[in-house]
């Protein structure tokens with residue numbers, strides 16, 4: 001019997017799973033309530049503009065999901081689909097018009113962008129007050145100086161998941177795997193803000209397993225399936241698995257796998273699954289950020 005087969009949902013060796021879908025639903029209910037309240041008080045309907053360039057199938061799936069959930073929360077969603085061959089100037093012009101439109105509160109440009117477009121220049125062009133991804137340098141600066149702004153959705157989702165199992169962050173060792181601007185760096189900033197001792201690791205890190213073994217909290221965001229093995233994880237540690245890789249099984253079926261060997265983590269304190277962990281939280285936090293941006297635009301907070 002393999003390790004995976006020997007575990008079942010009732011097996012005490014199976015770590016507590018943090019249900020990202022359930023938490024995302026709870027946050028969604030609160031976001032919908034806030035959106036309805038804002039609308040009733042001011043007539044403002046929180047509106048998210050999603051910009052998708054090209055035909056990347058994964059991006060299309062994410063954008064469809066974002067649009068559907070925005071509407072389900074009673075908010076407005078505007079989609080802009082642009083051809084993959086579009087010139088950078090055209091995309092910048094669209095962003096300028098969304099910046100200038102008072103009916104738009106949040107702007108999300110789906111990444112990755114085609115090669116001919118400089119993503120940094122595009123993200124820098126978004127009005128920081130509408131930057132619901134939290135990728136603009138102004139929001140990055142606010143995050144790293146701890147003065148509140150729009151916080152990137154996936155890192156925010158990781159923290160909300162951690163908050164369900166961690167009472168006191170102070171002095172905990174947190175190891176982040178991956179140093180991207182989208183996940184690794186901002187999640188490290190949020191953990192630092194809570195006074196964890198944070199180690200950020202990446203492809204050039206020496207002795208990754210040894211470093212992960214010191215962690216009370218592991219945030220894995222490398223995009224490398226089953227990178228984090230059972231013997232890397234200290235008993236009782238909390239594991240947040242951000243990685244999502246699409247793989248094809250022997251039977252030809254597609255499925256999503258995380259960065260952690262979930263079936264080897266029975267001794268962990270709590271683990272997020274893939275799918276059903278960080279992914280749904282990313283979208284929930286995107287909608288929460290959009291309502292936050294709309295409230296601020298309406299001078300309600």
Ligand SMILES: NC(=O)C1=CN([C@@H]2O[C@H](COP(=O)(O)OP(=O)(O)OC[C@H]3O[C@@H](n4cnc5c(N)ncnc54)[C@H](OP(=O)(O)O)[C@@H]3O)[C@@H](O)[C@H]2O)C=CC1
Nearest residue numbers: 154178179180183202203221222223242243244278279282
């Ligand atoms: N659940 C969700 O909502 C989201 C999930 N994701 C997923 O999270 C993962 C990471 O995304 P993102 O940050 O955008 O990806 P990037 O590819 O931008 O960054 C990955 C990071 O991991 C590091 N890395 C890669 N392999 C290893 C390794 N073997 N050991 C140590 N470090 C490694 C890279 O190091 P270096 O910089 O040195 O190359 C890099 O810093 C992906 O699987 C992505 O699909 C992303 C966004 C949202």
Ligand SMILES: Nc1nc(=O)c2c([nH]1)NC[C@@H]1CN(c3ccc(C(=O)N[C@@H](CCC(=O)O)C(=O)O)cc3)C=[N+]21
Nearest residue numbers: 062108109110111112133153275276277279280282283
């Ligand atoms: N400007 C920008 N902002 C982003 O936030 C952004 C982006 N670009 N580009 C791509 C990544 C990836 N991302 C995900 C969102 C939801 C799920 C999600 O809902 N995942 C589900 C399953 C999804 C499925 O079944 O395909 C889950 O993990 O359970 C995953 C990944 C946001 N990203």
